[in-house]
Structure formats: structure tokens, C-alpha cells
Amino acid sequence: MTLEISPPVAWHVTHWCDDSYSQGAYSALLPGGDIALRRLLSTPVDGRLFLAGEAFNHDHSAMTHSAWDSGLRAAAAVTDTSARKVIVIGAGFAGLAAASTLQALGLDVQVLEARDRIGGRVHTAALGGHAVDVGAAWLQQYERNPLARRAEQLNLQRRTTDFSQPLAAAWDGPLPDINLAYEQLRQSIDRSQPLALSIERYLGNLTTANRRAAAFAVDANLILEAGLPLTQLSAQVLDEEGVGHGDQFLPQGYRQLLDDAAYGLNIHLNHPVQQISWDGQGVQINGVAADACICTVPVPVLKQLCFTPALPAAYRQALESFTMGRLEKVVLQFERRWWPASGDGYLRWYDAPPNWGEWLDLTDALGTPLIAGLIAGDAVERHFAAKTDEQIAMEACAKLAAWACAIKRNNEL
Template sequence: MSAPRPLAWHVTRWCDDPYSQGAYSALLPGGDVSLRHLLSTPIDNRLFLAGEAFNHAHAAMTHSAWDSGLRAAQAVAATQARKVIVIGAGFAGLGAARALQAQGVEAYVLEARDRIGGRVHSASLGGHCVDVGAAWLQQYALNPLARRAEQLGLERRPTDFSQPLAAAWDGPLPDINRAYEGLKAAVDRTQPLASGVERYLATLGADEQRVARYAIDANLILEAGLPLEQLSAHTLDEEGVGHGDQFLPQGYGQLLEDAGAGLDIRLKHAVQHIAWDAHGVQVNGLRADACICTVPIPVLKQMHFSPGLPQAYRQALELFTMGRLEKVVLQFEERWWPVSRDGYLRWYDAPANWGEWLDLTDAVGAPLIAGLIAGDAVDRHYRDKTDQQVALDACEKLAAWAVAIRRNND
């Protein structure tokens, strides 16, 4: 079938955004969680790094950033600092500034964009609110932002990632999650991930290989945002989705507005240089006792520090990059695709493309659906294409999924 033409669309460009340069942090070969711990430790009790990349308990999630900001604020407060500059108004920066303010510490938040939120952004599409950055309250039971959403009475909807309405282009689909668990158990973490995976695949028959490759595309590459050759084997052990996750039909912007209320936030204040000495720090002409820097890894690497970052920190940063993940949100006149129990869809194609979808129709009251694409697929489907071309291409992949679902049900 040919897909109906959408009424409207939103196509993200996070990988091209100078203030993000990707979706979230990822460990390169040779990296492990100890590097996240190292980078979260203070430098001369003046400079403190925070954000999802520096949360050694769990990374790459919105509440990871929030928790990291709170932890940095606690470390700053222990130094008796009375005035602090916070760089970045994402959830890490907002969390840090709120925690400092609650302890009577003066905090200034400098944000390069003309809005708060960083890689969290609720946009309007056809008069409806949609999250074009982070969308889920992940690890729901342990998520402090989920507790705040409950306190505020925000509408929430669960997503069961283990039970998608799924189809593959080449026939019936066995248990993907079971195949992925088998791979995780078999791969040696001391060896490069790509070679370890290939050795494991060589032990499987053709049918098992097919399912394992789909599991890699969906449960590893789509989650981490990078091809196997660029990922640390320890990526297999970093927690991701699938822990009671819920999304906010009216957008993460509700939590952002709450987090930023009452803070001194200065938009359009990009920072390129941070200097510190025994007397304090200086940033953009402002002086303070300490600085909490929450910018994403690639932006941090481009900043100038006086004195320079310690060698161990510089070496650690070189073992991090950003996962490549983009999103398209499509609005139609009517819902023409098969309906999933809780709106979660999976598409297994070769090569991988728009593999994950969230049907927003029931939640927002209009025919809206959001698709995710990651890793090398971003380059294949984005390079030299307009937003319209990207959106229409995504429509065709959604239509192919719909055909496969109906074929499997016949």
C-alpha cells in the first residue's frame, strides 16, 4: 500500500544541532561506567560536571540528568559556595539550580538556546503538543520526575516495550527479547563489541541469526544510536527502556515549566570559556564561587578551560560520543495503520530504518504517530533530504509495516 500524505510533520535534527550534536551519550570501545564516575567528581572544588553522561548509576535518560544535577549541587554546597554559575538549562542544570536555591545558594543559569529544556522540547503540531526530544518517564518506579508528575497530577500513559505490535519485512517474527538476552549472556565484555557479536552470530543457525540481527538493530543500535563498531561492549549492561516507562500526552514541557519556575535563567548566553583559580570562577564576565557545567559531551569538548582539564578527564572524554537518533512526528486526517494495545509499534527491516513508533492518537485525540530512527540509518535517510522528504519516506516505511502486520494476521 502507498501511505496517505500527512497533513503536517515535525522532523528533528538533533545531530546537526550545535548545542546537542546528537541525542545522548554513548561509550566508545574501551570505555566503561567508571569513566562516568570519574567525570562527575569535582575539579579543584570549582568546576563540577553534570548531565546524563555523568550519571554512573544510570545514563542517557532525562531523570539521569536531573539526578546528576542534584548530586552536583550537593557537592557544591559542601564547599560552602554562596554564588554558583550553572551552564545549561536542561534538566541537569535546572535540577542543580533548584537544589542550590533551596539551600540558600545564589544560582545563575546560562543557556545558549532561546528556550529551556536542552534535548527535551515539547513542540506544537497541528495544534497538539508533541515531544520531539525525550518523551518517556523511564525507570518509572525510581524516577524523581515521575514523582513530580504525580504530585502535579499530570496525565501519564504507560508503554509496555515488551509487547509491541511488531512485524518484519521477511516473515513471521519470533521472540526478539529472548534472542537479545541470549546475545547479552554470550558476548565477552573484555573484547570489542562488534567482533564479540560476530563470533556469537557464527554459532547460530540461519533462522537464529535472523532473529538475533533484528534484536541487535532494535534493542541495541536503536537504543544506543550507534553502529556496533562504535560501541563499548559495556553498552550491553547499561539500563535502558522497559521498566514501567510512561509518557506525558501533554508533553514534558509541563515538567520543564515547573522545574524552571523562580530560577534566574539567562537565555541566549552561550559559554565558550570557563576560568577558575583559588578565588573562584569566571564565566561570560560573571564571577562566582563555583560552576556547574551541564552541556552535552561534544559541546564540552569544544569549550576552553583555564587551567585546562586534568589529563585523566581529557582522556575519559575521548571515550565518549553522542548517539545518533532522530524523530519524526506525523499528523494525518485519520488513523490508517493497525492499532496497538498501548500504541507501541516495532518494524524490522533490512537495512534498519524507522524501527520504533509510538501511536499518539488515543492519547492526544488526533491521528498522530511518532517514529524513531538511529545509527547509520540516520545518515541513509537524512543526508541531503528536506524535512518533507524525510517525513514522506517515514510514511512509506510505516505503510510497509502496516502491510506486514495485515499479512501476518491473514
């Protein structure tokens, strides 16, 4: 049977890496960076300034509930002071968690948001009359995720994704056991050495077949997840928990949870902040005085803010150990689904060099042919530089077609 491929009729292409208010997807530790630095940066500065966000959650980072939990911790720290008037910078999940908690306790809270919308790196866009998450998409670590509990209370539609069982294919033949290869790598490499060097040495000692499997595992479970090449990753990335814990997504979008969290808050959109001043009397931000400030902007934006006085040296040094992963998304809409369907819509494509390696098929959840693809690390530059959104979308479609053809070949063997 011939695979009859049709082009997309609509698309949405993200540009998080070029967005001045995000400059990437989520935080990552550079070589030499330690998870303990996340704890340090969440410690209040002089009882006036509090940093929050997914980057500063030492239990789990790089997820929406990481930001939410960090915002709750910052709010709790503020309540230990005499502050009655608080400015929250950023209306993402960290800022909304902090603001809603403090307002419920009777504090005077203002939220300053640089964008013309709430959500930060969470954004539900419209495509073909349907809501699609073009930023964060999953309720990860579901059983311990407080946003999942709120989704249940609101009776929001949810669908489970089993990341361990994707409908997967490789460009060069039958797919090896990727999960086994990755676990063997995690248990075997020398973590006292730079991650890139350790993995290079590990791969060099494998058979050809095992090296192929391990290389695919690195592409999918490290580079695609962190959004960075191995040379820019701390070995501790191997121990930071991520997906694969009963994760679910919201077919109608994260906007439902954002609107719920923002309800009743005093949020000022289109209010970027460039300078934060504080002393023993309080803080000054955009000409507004308050007793304390909770700053929830992403790490690279935080580094660009002017603090008066400067952040303590330990904080400035800790921030240099962080960067942002490069990850983008394309959502494609078609007149019909021409690619193979999987049980829960999760697809993986192992290509060389790596490109659109991860897909979420939204067709069954939304009742229309929609599919979202993710691309990360160096592949973003290869596929995005000097190209229009249409060109990017068509190239992504071509990679989806290559995956579908590989699945078909495997089924015919």
C-alpha cells in the same frame, strides 16, 4: 481488505545530530570505555568546577532523570564548599535540578542557557495544535524516577508503554522471538572482545533462523537504543539499564515538568558559553564572577569549551571515551488513522537495512491521528542526507505503510 494509505498533513522532523548545542541524542561509551569513567567525570574539579548531566550519572545514563539526579549530586557537592554564588551552564534537567536545589538553600544562582528556550535535549513542540515531545519522551525506570514522582504530585496525565510487547512485524516474514534472542546473545557473547567482533562471531555460529532473530535483536536493542553502529560501542552497553521498567509518557509533553522545575529561577537565554576560567578565588564565565560553576552541557559541547586552566589530564582522557548516539525523530499528523492500532501504541518495524524501527502512536492519547517514529545510527545518514524535511517525512510514512502491510499479511496467514 485493502490498506488505504494517506499522506501526512503535517510533520515535525528533528535534527539533533546537526544541532551545535547537542550534536547528538545522548551519551554512549566507545569501545574500551568503562562505566567507572562516568563516576570520575562527576567528581568536582578543585572545588570550583562541577560537571553534571546524563553522561556523568554512573547509576543510569542517557535518560532525563539521569540528568536530573546528576544535577542534584552536583548541587550537593557545591554545598560541601563555601560557595555562595554559583553559575549553572545549561537549562536542561541537570541544570534546573542543580539551580533549583541551590536557590532553595539560599545561594545566589544564575543559569546561562545558549538556546532561546529551556530544556536542552528535551523539547515539546506544537504540531496541529497538540503538544508533542520531539526530544526525550518517556518517564523511564518509572518506579525510581524522581521526575515521575513530581508528575504524580502535579497530577499530570500519563500513559504506560510496555516495551516488551510491541505490535511488531518484519519485512521478510513472521516475527521471531526478539526478546529471547537478545537475552541469549547477552548471555553468550565474549565480553572481553570488542563488541562488534564478539557479535559477529556469535552470529556466525547460529542457525539461519536463530541468526535472523539475533540480527533483529541487535538492530532494535543495541543500535536503535544506543544510536551507534556496533563498532562504536563499548561491550558495557549490554549492562547499562534502559527502557522496559514501567515506562510512561506524558501526552501533554515534558514541557510541563520543565516549566515546573524552572519556576522562579534566574535563567538567561541566548547566553552561550565558550570559555570557563577558574582559580583559587573562584570562576569567571562570560565576564561574570562566581564562587563555583556547574557545567551541564553535552559531552561534545564540553569538549569544545576552552578551560583555563585546562581540565586535569584524567578528565580529558576520560572524555575521549564518550561520544553521542545518533537518533532522530519524526512526528506525523494525518487526517485519519489508517495503520493498525495497538494496546498502548508501541510499534516495532524490523527492516533491512534498519530504518524507522520504533514508533509511538499518540492517536488515542491525544485524540487525533499523530504518530512519532525513531531512526538511529547509520540509518540517519541514509535517510536524512541532502533531503528536505518533507522528503524525510514522506519516506518515514512509506516505512510506516510497509510495517502496516506486513501486519496485515501476518493477520491474514
